Amino acid sequence: MLQSMTAAVELTGCTWHDVKAMLHRVGLRPTRQRLALGWFLFGKGDRHVTAEILFGEASRAKVPVSLATIYNTLHQFTDVGLLRRVVVDGSKIYFDTNINTHHHFFAEGENELLDIADGDVLVGNMPKPPDGYETTRTDVIVRLKRKT
Amino acid sequence: MLQSMTAAVELTGCTWHDVKAMLHRVGLRPTRQRLALGWFLFGKGDRHVTAEILFGEASRAKVPVSLATIYNTLHQFTDVGLLRRVVVDGSKIYFDTNINTHHHFFAEGENELLDIADGDVLVGNMPKPPDGYETTRTDVIVRLKRKT
């Protein structure tokens, strides 16, 4: 999976020690809560997580973390490039632990977000941005519904 | 403005009378507020509108409409296919009066949404949906930032 980019090495299926190293690398103090959340996020491969989901996992695991800290941590991780924000519906924000170029399936009813392997979607003939602007990223969301 | 001709006839650049006809066609009663909002929405070509924007326009035009009715109307119009929901950031929802297939530019800083003409983006090699699901729509959002 992510065994390529230097920055991504320790991020997938990493050990507890890797989380510590990861935090050090991005310049965030390895606090109890960041270590725990880092493990939940990066300890089991690619995931799509909302603040609520992560909060639930922490609670269930009896790791005391406040919801505010969940939000702080998700945003800090995003700012240093460990996570990627994904917007699909108007309400919740999803955070994707896969920071490589790829797009998403979204099952409307189930609020289920799914990676589309990079290369499975080709966006061709990219329109050039209006004058004075440059493209930062292109997001593709393929919306799904259950077959009848 | 436009005095068009086809299926979308009354939908783009329409006159007051056209809004009435449009409402009748989709089975919504032509109330004072729906006529007014319909005119704001469809009276001047393609637009991207939030509830807040539309509310502001109505207020400025001294058309008495409550915010709740703005939301109701936007959703009703969407449900009958007159509008299309566009999700770009986690917060506001945009409604697009252009219901044809097309994608969007989004200038992050400015909260400015812009149509990309259909055909200007080609999504090739569409991934087939997971078993039991079918694709309802594919959204492409090209995110922009001001050049330095």
Added chain:
DNA sequence: TTACGTGCAAATAATTTGCAGTCCC
């Protein structure tokens, strides 16, 4: 020590809802 982190509770922001009163057919 000391700046960075965290928790809590209160504050926002966008949107929804309940319901009494109003309007169209």
Added chain:
DNA sequence: GGGACTGCAAATTATTTGCACGTAA
């Protein structure tokens, strides 16, 4: 008249913020 529609205010939901206290370097 009767159901569809509207307005208001209160309720929800997701997220943010202010600030006293805790903790890694």
